[in-house]
Amino acid sequence: MAGLVKSFNIKARDFNHAGEASISVQSLLKSMNYNPKLIRRIAICGYEGEMNAVMHGGDGFLRIEIDSDKLVLEVSDSGQGIEDIELAMQAGYSTANDDYREMGFGAGMGLPNMKKNADQIIVESEKGQGTQVRMIFFIKEGDMPA
Ligand SMILES: Nc1ncnc2c1ncn2[C@@H]1O[C@H](COP(=O)(O)OP(=O)(O)O)[C@@H](O)[C@H]1O
Ligand SMILES: [Mg+2]
Structure with missing residues (x-):
């Protein structure tokens, strides 16, 4: 049975609002009393x-x-896509330009961190076809709302 589903828009290159969608998800899970460690992941x-x-x-x-048994987090965008997913998943690999590096991004640890923190990750992308990342978090004892 599919449970509650909530979706939050993301706007490309909009650094004034970047991060708001993930904060909204975090707030939702907090209000539902999920385990703080699970929420952090x-x-x-x-x-x-x-x-x-x-x-x-x-x-x-x-x-x-x-x-009831899992939380599924999906981030989907209609951008340029990822040509070589295996390469993109490697620690330290980044195509971030100098402007982004000056902002403190471009360490190439985003996808590896997502892989580390999720129980399962599925990356689907093709050049020119956008990118879809699904991450599954299985509910274990102590994760459930009190
Ligand atoms: N949504 C996306 N659309 C297109 N390319 C992406 C996307 N997510 C990741 N990539 C590619 O994978 C690389 C590695 O991503 P990541 O591990 O998060 O490191 P970083 O964001 O620091 O570059 C990026 O530099 C980029 O080339
Ligand atoms: Mg990144």
Whole structure:
């Protein structure tokens, strides 16, 4: 049974609002009393995914699906896509330009961090086809709302 689903828009290159979608997901999960450690893992994944859409991708959305046995976080954008997903997943790999590096981005640790913090990650992308990242967090004992 599919549970509650909430979606928040992401606007490419809009650094004034970048990060707001992941904060909204974080606030929602907090209000539902999920385990803070689980929320933190999801917040990291949401933020990294959202910033990737803002910097490298295109307009899109961050979506959370709340089921009794798992939480599914999806970040989807309609940007230029990723040509070589395996390469993009490697620690330290980044195509961020100097402007982004000056802003403190471009360490190439976003996707590796998402992989580390999610129980499962599925990246789907093709050049010119946008990018979709789905991350699954299985609910374990102690994660459930009190
Ligand atoms: N949504 C996206 N759209 C297009 N390219 C992306 C997207 N997300 C990641 N990438 C590519 O994968 C690379 C690695 O991403 P990441 O690990 O988050 O590092 P960083 O964002 O610091 O460059 C990016 O530099 C970019 O080339
Ligand atoms: Mg990144």
